[in-house]
Structures are given as structure tokens and as C-alpha cells.
Amino acid sequence: MPLSLPAPLLAHIGVVAATFAVAGFVKGVTGMGLPTVAMAVLGTLMLPAQAAALLLLPSFVTNVWQLFAGSGVRALVVRLWPMLAGIVGGTLVAAPFIAGGGVWAVAGLGAALTLYAAAGLRAWRLPVPVRHERWLSPAIGTVTGLVTGVTGVFVVPAVPYLQGLELTKEDLVQALGLSFTVSTIALAIGLAGAHAFALDGLRESFAAVLPALAGMWLGQRVRGRISAASFRRWFFICLLGLGLELMARAFV
Structure with missing residues (x-):
């Protein structure tokens, strides 16, 4: 007799798979956005700490893929290590906040997405x-780490900072992959230290890797066939709506 799963569980699996497929697609097109999209959508369905734990493996795998898609990784590490160190330190300090959950974690996630x-x-x-x-890199890294530890979102203010370094397009994509990879590892350590993530939780996170990779592959395939500017605009509009909804829900 075939094994049947409860309808709520099937719905949960479907929503998570679809979320990571869409998040992977966004990352494939833009070079970033998987953790942001995943946290934005899943944050409306579960506690931010649960969403953050779920995205760890998909984020790590796709960012490593992005990081090593070209050359020059060593030079980027040498240049960006003060920022990376700040990310690690800030994330480990702030991770207990997201692990604690509650209304302020939801509001913080909404505020980060809105900003x-x-x-x-x-x-x-x-x-x-x-x-x-020399002084701005560690400061940006520390603030990014604090935001990561509070919200599970890796992008503020690291992405605007990296975009301001006047890197080549290929180096920028790799620098984003490097920053997000370090953020993912630091967040995993921080959540584990705050007892909000255990190895048993890797099973569900591992199941999200395949749809994320499939979405990323598709996004990379269509990247040259769609208007990047238009795609980014609608991406940010959707994030803005989700961020405002999370902040409103936190205080209702």
C-alpha cells in the first residue's frame, strides 16, 4: 500500500520547494537574492530562526557554486578579509536575537527587507x-553581520558596499558569493551556538538544495534573454511588499 503524507505536510513541502526554486531563479538571473527571497517568503509562514535554518544548505551550495565560477577568488579574499572577519564577528554576537524569535525578530526581518x-x-x-x-571594510562587515544575526538577511549593507568598490562584473559576482558564503557559515555557527539549529535540521535544508539549484540553473539560462533592469525592479517591488507586510504583521 503506497505511503500517503498528510495534506498539510504536502502543502508545506510544496511551498518550501517552490520558494527555493523561485529564490534560486532570482539568484541565477541577478547573482544574489536566494537567502533574501527565501527569508522574505518563509518569514511569513514560520519564525525567522526556522526560516534561517532551512536556507543554510541551499544558500551555502549555490554561493559556493557562484564563488568558484571564475578565477580571482584568492585576490578577493586578500582584499575583503577585514569585511569577512566583521561579518563573522557581528553574526556570532547577534545570532541569539533571531534564535529568540518573537515579534522583534519578525519586525527586524521586515525592516531589513524594506530598506x-x-x-x-x-x-x-x-x-x-x-x-x-581599510576602516570602512571591517565596519561594513560588522554591521552586515549584526543584521544577519538579527534577521537572517545577508545583503545590508554588504551589497551596496561591494557595488561601490568598482569591481569588474565577474569580480562583483564572485565577491557577492564570497560574502554570502561566509555569512551562511557564520549564521549556521551562530544558530547552533544559540541552540536554534542542530544537525538533525539539515535533512529539511538538504531537501531544499535541489529546487534551489534547478531554479538557479534556469535563471542563468535565461539571464541574457530578459531585461535585467526590469527584472530587478519587480524583484525589489515584491521584496518591498513582503517587508512592509512583515513589519505590519509583527505589530498587529
């Missing part, structure tokens, strides 16, 4: 003179 979406829609750029990298 990132607004910055994307306004095309904000942070020009970074080389002479300021």
Missing part, C-alpha cells in the same frame, strides 16, 4: 574610495 528594497529601487550606490577601505 534593501528601497535602496534597490532608488539605485543607491556607495562610492568607496580605495583610501577608505
Whole structure:
């Protein structure tokens, strides 16, 4: 007799798979966005700490893929290590906040998504003179780590900062992959240290890897066939709506 799963469980599996397929597609097209999309959607369905634990493996695998898709990784590590160290330190300090859950974790996630979406829609750029990298890089990394530990979102303010470094397109994609990979590892350690993530939780996270990879592959295939500017605009509009909804729900 075939094994049947309860309808709520099937619905949960379907929503998670679809979420990571869409998140992977966004990452394939834009080079970023998988953790952001996953946290934005799953954050409306579960606690931020649960969503963050679920995205760990898909985020790690897709970011490593992105990181090693080209050359120059070593030079980027040498240049960006102060920012990466700040990300690790900030994330480990703040991770107990998201692990605690509650209304403020949801509100923080909504605020981070709203800020990132607004910055994307306004095309904000942070020009970074080389002479300021020595002190700005660790500061940006620390703030990014704190935001990651509080919300599970890796992008603020690391993405605008990296975009302001005037890297080549290929180096920027790899730098984003490097930053997100380090953020993912730091978040996993922080959640585990706060007892919000255990090895048993890897099973569900592992199941989300395949749809994420499939979506990323498809996004990379269609990247040259769609308007990147239009895609990004609608991506940020959707994030803005989800961020505002999370903040509103946190206080209702």
C-alpha cells in the first residue's frame, strides 16, 4: 500500500520547494537574492530562526557554486578579509536575537527587507574610495553581520558596499558569493551556538538544495534573454511588499 503524507505536510513541502526554486531563479538571473527571497517568503509562514535554518544548505551550495565560477577568488579574499572577519564577528554576537524569535525578530526581518528594497529601487550606490577601505571594510562587515544575526538577511549593507568598490562584473559576482558564503557559515555557527539549529535540521535544508539549484540553473539560462533592469525592479517591488507586510504583521 503506497505511503500517503498528510495534506498539510504536502502543502508545506510544496511551498518550501517552490520558494527555493523561485529564490534560486532570482539568484541565477541577478547573482544574489536566494537567502533574501527565501527569508522574505518563509518569514511569513514560520519564525525567522526556522526560516534561517532551512536556507543554510541551499544558500551555502549555490554561493559556493557562484564563488568558484571564475578565477580571482584568492585576490578577493586578500582584499575583503577585514569585511569577512566583521561579518563573522557581528553574526556570532547577534545570532541569539533571531534564535529568540518573537515579534522583534519578525519586525527586524521586515525592516531589513524594506530598506534593501528601497535602496534597490532608488539605485543607491556607495562610492568607496580605495583610501577608505581599510576602516570602512571591517565596519561594513560588522554591521552586515549584526543584521544577519538579527534577521537572517545577508545583503545590508554588504551589497551596496561591494557595488561601490568598482569591481569588474565577474569580480562583483564572485565577491557577492564570497560574502554570502561566509555569512551562511557564520549564521549556521551562530544558530547552533544559540541552540536554534542542530544537525538533525539539515535533512529539511538538504531537501531544499535541489529546487534551489534547478531554479538557479534556469535563471542563468535565461539571464541574457530578459531585461535585467526590469527584472530587478519587480524583484525589489515584491521584496518591498513582503517587508512592509512583515513589519505590519509583527505589530498587529
